[in-house]
Amino acid sequence: MGFLYTKNFNEQKERAMEGLRKALAEDKVDHDIIPLLEKINALDNYFTTSSCSGRISVMEMPHFGDKLNSLWLGKWHGEVVVEEVLEAVGRHSRGQLWFLVRSPILHVAAKTMEDAVKLLNLAIGLGFKYSNVKSISHKKLLVEIRSTERMDVPLGEDGELWIDEEYIGRIVNLANAQVRRFKGKLKRLEEEIARFNSQAP
Amino acid sequence: MGFLYTKNFNEQKERAMEGLRKALAEDKVDHDIIPLLEKINALDNYFTTSSCSGRISVMEMPHFGDKLNSLWLGKWHGEVVVEEVLEAVGRHSRGQLWFLVRSPILHVAAKTMEDAVKLLNLAIGLGFKYSNVKSISHKKLLVEIRSTERMDVPLGEDGELWIDEEYIGRIVNLANAQVRRFKGKLKRLEEEIARFNSQAP
Numbered sequence: 550m551g552f553l554y555t556k557n558f559n560e561q562k563e564r565a566m567e568g569l570r571k572a573l574a575e576d577k578v579d580h581d582i583i584p585l586l587e588k589i590n591a592l593d594n595y596f597t598t599s600s601c602s603g604r605i606s607v608m609e610m611p612h613f614g615d616k617l618n619s620l621w622l623g624k625w626h627g628e629v630v631v632e633e634v635l636e637a638v639g640r641h642s643r644g645q646l647w648f649l650v651r652s653p654i655l656h657v658a659a660k661t662m663e664d665a666v667k668l669l670n671l672a673i674g675l676g677f678k679y680s681n682v683k684s685i686s687h688k689k690l691l692v693e694i695r696s697t698e699r700m701d702v703p704l705g706e707d708g709e710l711w712i713d714e715e716y717i718g719r720i721v722n723l724a725n726a727q728v729r730r731f732k733g734k735l736k737r738l739e740e741e742i743a744r745f746n747s748q749a750p
Numbered sequence: 751m752g753f754l755y756t757k758n759f760n761e762q763k764e765r766a767m768e769g770l771r772k773a774l775a776e777d778k779v780d781h782d783i784i785p786l787l788e789k790i791n792a793l794d795n796y797f798t799t800s801s802c803s804g805r806i807s808v809m810e811m812p813h814f815g816d817k818l819n820s821l822w823l824g825k826w827h828g829e830v831v832v833e834e835v836l837e838a839v840g841r842h843s844r845g846q847l848w849f850l851v852r853s854p855i856l857h858v859a860a861k862t863m864e865d866a867v868k869l870l871n872l873a874i875g876l877g878f879k880y881s882n883v884k885s886i887s888h889k890k891l892l893v894e895i896r897s898t899e900r901m902d903v904p905l906g907e908d909g910e911l912w913i914d915e916e917y918i919g920r921i922v923n924l925a926n927a928q929v930r931r932f933k934g935k936l937k938r939l940e941e942e943i944a945r946f947n948s949q950a951p
Contacts, residue, residue, distance in 0.1 A: 612927075645924075666886050681882030681894065685867050693882065701901045703921055711917045719912050720904055723846075726813075 555690050558660045562596040565658070569597065579626050581732070582653070585739045592745060594660035595668065598691065602626050603653040603698070603731045605724045607637040609644045620644075627732075628725040631718045638704060638717065646704040648717075650724045652696035652731050656683065659690045668692050671741055676734045696734055698727040756891050759861045763797040766859070770798065780827050782933070783854070786940040793946060795861035796869065799892065803827050804854040804899070804932045806925045808838040810845045821845075828933075829926040832919045839905060839918065847905040849918075851925045853897035853932050857884065860891045869893050872942055877935045897935055899928040 555561065569586070572578050578586070579602035586597050604626050610619040623637025638646065659665035665682055672680040672694045679695040702720055705711045756762065770787070773779050779787070780803035787798045805827050811820040824838025839847070860866035866883055873881040873895045880896040903921055906912045 662886065669886070681884055682886060683882055685863065685870070685883060699900065699902055700904075702903045703901075703924055706920075711920050712913060716912045719907075723904055 555658065555660055556688065558594075558658075561658065561689070562590075565596045565598055566590060581626065582655075582735065585655075585735060585742065588739060588742045589655075589657060592742070594664040596658050598656045598658055600655045601651070601653060602735065603696075603728065604649075604651050605629050605634075605721075605728065606649045606651070607634060607641075607704075608647050608649055609641055610647065611644045618644075622646075628728050629721060631714075631721045634717055634721055635714060638710070641705060641708060641710075643707050645706050646710075648700065648702040648704050648720055648724070650698060650700035650727050652679075652698040652727075653694070653735055655694040657692045657694065659692055662690060665690045665692050668694075671745070672738065675737050675741060677738070694738070696731050698731045700724055700727065756859065756861055757889065759795075759859075762859065762890070763791075766797045766799055767791060782827065783856075783936065786856075786936060786943065789940060789943045790856075790858060793943070795865040797859050799857045799859055801856045802852070802854060803936065804897075804929065805850075805852050806830050806835075806922075806929065807850045807852070808835060808842075808905075809848050809850055810842055811848065812845045819845075823847075829929050830922060832915075832922045835918055835922055836915060839911070842906060842909060842911075844908050846907050847911075849901065849903040849905050849921055849925075851899060851901035851928050853880075853899040853928075854895070854936055856895040858893045858895065860893055863891060866891045866893050869895075872946070873939065876938050876942060878939070895939070897932050899932045901925055901928065 569578070569590070573583070579600070582600050582602035586600060589595050589597050604624055606621055606625070607623040608619050608621055622640045623633060625633065634648070657668060659668060669680055669682060669692050677694050677696045679697055681693050683691040683693040700720065700723065703711065770779070770791070774784070780801070783801050783803035787801060790796050790798050805825055807822055807826070808824040809820050809822055811817070823841045824834060826834065835849070858869060860869060870881055870883060870893050873893070878895050878897045880898055882894050884892040884894040901921065901924065904912065
């Protein structure tokens, strides 16, 4: 049984931080989540391994769930205006066309099981209700921080649209409300993580 | 640190099994998931605490995520025909109207962390990719088995419909394909759990 703590945690963290610095340099990290990542990585017993600040997107896929052959026609990490979405929808040509909202997702490695549970409980308490422990081994204890906001709306197939522009306006409004909601949760998490830090022994 | 095993596991299991027997007697358990629950509960180191075999539904809610004040206008644990969905949609009067697909979800208590990880890895390997460890304490180690199929489609608001019948036909087809997919996964899980059993020491 090696589930109580992560072996070589500090070496792993060093490698992860190197990867993060590279991703930041290449502008591959969602901007509005960077301060939160920095606050988590400032804690001795945690480091981030991947993150997405949440998004609205328009996606073409051969069939649902086939991510490998999917194509983003539009992707936004904040609120959108209907014209942007219509423009993306206009680029549709084949496969299934979907309008999607995905909540923020953060993967955070923890040094000990106690650290993992502490972060998990904080996240759930702040409204990240789908948070969980993603993987558990002596190689890694990974906490997944995830919220409930989500939309999966089929818009058409093989170039044909099933809905009208007015409908797209409606779902854009709903999606923007979800974005405001999860951005608020991210902000609160950032504040609480900063407090986490100062309480560390 | 008390995360390695669940205290009073056998007493907890006994109480949970009493609850399950009551739920079965009152016909409160989804029928097609019962054989799987039985196979899991036949294992010494696990017991189920809740389950849903997955569903398609039409729901009215004041606003997204407000489950408390939500109202199911229609709910099906298998494939649906479009007429059933249209009938449910016809009962809409106020709030937001959504067409939803939810994948199966099972909560399974495990005796030790090793048992939890073993089940988690089996589930992920069989396509239940959102599976995770839901809660970790000396009181309970809870594995959540969950798959990726999901739809969240806004249909209208305050009695007004935003889409036509043809669109409902389209999303019903997509939803039925998701149902076939997750039912197949449940079947494979049931087969593998049966094998799990015979390998137990």
